[in-house]
Amino acid sequence: MYKFYFNRVKNRYELNELVRMFLPSSAYEIVDEEIDSHEPDSKLIRIPDDIDDKNQAKRYIFNLLKEHTGLKPDWGILTGVRPVKLAGEIIKKTNSIQRTKEILMNEYYTTEAKADLILKTWENQQRVITDLDKKAVAIYIGIPFCPTRCIYCSFPSNQANEATIKDYLKALYKEIEYVSRELLNKGWYPESLYIGGGTPTILSDTDLKELIELLLKSIDTSKLKEFTVEAGRPDTITYDKLKIIKDFGVGRICINPQSMKEDTLKRIGRNHKPSDIIQAFKIAEKVGFDVINADLIAGLPGESPMDFIDSLRGIIRLRPENITVHTLAVKRASKLKEENEEYSYNKGNKVRTMLDNGSDLLDDSGYRPYYLYRQKQMAGNFENVGYSLPAKECLFNIRTIEDNQTIVALGAGGISKVWYPEENRIKRIPNVSNYEIYIERIDDMIERKRDGIFAIEEDV
């Protein structure tokens, strides 16, 4: 058992994340004081006194654990959620992509493949994003309901009856009306609109129509560049629903297979088959959207690298404009975490093969990485990458992942973020994630927004 004592380190979270890349949680403990451990097989590791820089401390732990375990994690000492943002900051300072690559590899210890992935993603983003008007915000609307709950789900997704959904929508409409008034008062306008979840297409045709109608009536969409609805689960997609969405001007939808393997879909708690996914794509094609995104997950239970690649091939055949490859993150709130505490740690090698082979296949098929982020508890501590065919990239994803736009998030689980560009800082204003509490406390949620976003003196 390793015991780590992170003496003189203020933020221990990042060091803890680094240790997790090397060791299963059962093999170590973070201790609060320098105990003299006499337990057999127990090893105390502390930061030497001459180290007083965070990255230096991380490099020290990295080298030590590399020596002890023989492992060399691909992301090196990078533990943050936004490696592309960090690379952008280094590029700004050094004015050199080559120098940035060297820094990523020599100072952050990433592999060459990860440094290239970060820099390719950054370069593709530069082609899409223009200088941001500070009054342009992103609006996110959360519908926290799904037909069933996937075993890895840690989102506020719920199964609810129609009456409850109606109560939820009533509260949501109140928030929409408040936000739209305040946007007008501030002179802010949405650059992108995103209805996500959960699964928004679980709403009845009437509710879906009413929600989008209200949104478009209340919010000034004259400068809107992008409107996405996450159709998500193929088992909620019908021609009529997609037609409603399309007729209101939605240009981008997501149909998220996660896997094209029937056994896996059953195992993860979905009640649809691969043929339903293909059917959903056919319907979407008939209705005609500019962009369809398909999500796929690497590291699902029971899947081999070959299964993953077969699924990816199946999805590429459907030719969506965006393909987002997620690495399974087994969060605390998920059923999978209850079943297997060390799931993320044990899946590492298989996931590496899936992601490497997947990235080559996507590249050969014309898809380019355009946004990237990492999460806690990801299998093998890898990454999520959004790929796109040229000129079809999702602006909402780029801006919100890079944390360089104010996002006003409505609904249960919505986390608004106010962006302060001068200070390179984000302030978070969360709504409660439980939909019942959200309904009950809708006035508090509105007050939070008033105090945290709209009443502030500074202009974003």
Ligand code: SF4
């Ligand atoms: S579709 Fe997404 S939000 Fe819904 S249960 Fe599955 S993982 Fe959770």
